[in-house]
Amino acid sequence: MEHAKPLLNYIRKHVTLSEEEEVFLCSKIDYRKYLKGQYILQQGDISTTQCFILSGCTKMFFVDNDGQEHIVMFSIEDWWTSDLGSFVSQTPSDFNVQCLEASEVIQFPYETIESLFEGIPKLERFFRKIIEQAFVASQKRIIQNFSLSAKERYQLFHSKYPQIEQRIPQYMLASYLGFTKEFLSKVKKELLKP
Amino acid sequence: MEHAKPLLNYIRKHVTLSEEEEVFLCSKIDYRKYLKGQYILQQGDISTTQCFILSGCTKMFFVDNDGQEHIVMFSIEDWWTSDLGSFVSQTPSDFNVQCLEASEVIQFPYETIESLFEGIPKLERFFRKIIEQAFVASQKRIIQNFSLSAKERYQLFHSKYPQIEQRIPQYMLASYLGFTKEFLSKVKKELLKP
DSSP, rough: OTHHHHHHHHHHHTOOOOHHHHHHHHHHHHHEEOTTOEEEEEETBBBEEEEEEEEEEEEEEEEETTOOOOEEEEETTTTTEEEEEHHHOBBBBBBBBESOOOEEEEEEEEHHHHHHHHHOTHHHHHHHHHHHHHHHHHHHHHHHHHHHHHHHHHHHHEEEEEEHHHTTHHHHHHHTTTTTTTHHHHHHHHOOOO | OOOOHHHHHHHHOOOOOOOHHHHHHTTTOOEEEEEETTTEEEEBBBBOOOEEEEEEEEEEEEOOTTEEEEEEEEEEEEEEOHHHHHHTTHHHOOOOEEEEOOEEEEEEEEHHHHHHHHOTTTHHHHHHHHHHHHHHHHHHHHHHHSOOOOHHHHHHHHHHHHHTTTTTHHHHHHHHHHHHHHHHHHHHHHOOOO
16 A cells, blocks of 8 residues: 555546545555566567556567567656557567666556456546547657657657656667667757757 | 437447437437548647547548648548547647548537536446557557568558458558558559469
């Protein structure tokens, strides 16, 4: 229950739960620590949990047929990570989720999530809103990749997620933005010019 | 109510509504016809409805700063269209939704959707599942663009959506797949070779 406090604060921003409901919720979730470099999910495995991050930083990525890594998302405190498609359909995942820092997470296991919704129907609303946000962000990213220049994409990330930029290696940010590391350095140097 | 039948059949696959709930639902939605070429939503306008398609075919696309059109989704009968981001946040849309055929739709207006959820809470679950599907499809598409060859992308579309391929011009399919029209012709010719 102590570990779940940041999650409960986060949920309170969206829906109001009674004390009994909070206790019931806590009986359905798990707390878990990961070391830096450990995987929460590996490409090819079935995603068995949805994770809320209490502390730390993760990257979600996939490796294509040529062995190239493509980063689709970074997650830090008060955000979520998992391959929702694999979780919902219980089929092998297309993604890896790896910890870039030692991380603490709250896990919603697949086996208990239905009973959680049955016990607290208003959590359906909460999860609908979370997934809406994720879907909208995913669509915005598709558009930005087409319609913004490399420089604009970096500027947008820099202004929107300054706290993430400080915590990840430059080559990972370059991968996320679809650049080479060298190109990212060039873009950043140009922006520093008066 | 008569017009809403396909929607009610579709909802029944996900949740069970009582007769009173179906009547209440029908009091909160609108039926609307569009001509071929008309817009359900124009880039820059605020999306005021979520649309379920009864008949017809639509494309969702955006135009980048260079005037280039990028198609992100086709929708036909028993599927949805709207810019969810614009709808949820009531901010100007990044997308256009245009009818490629004369189309009939059921519209869920922004002003009534909250009262709909209040009256029938289990619709939260229904919409959560629809958005999950859309989000998962959007993530799969990002991966496919990175990890499949042009030929494989066409083959996947061809096997998954044969009914859409027959209804849309080739140049639009090419835009959706990220090819030129000429390149799509070449890919199709190669696949026809014994």
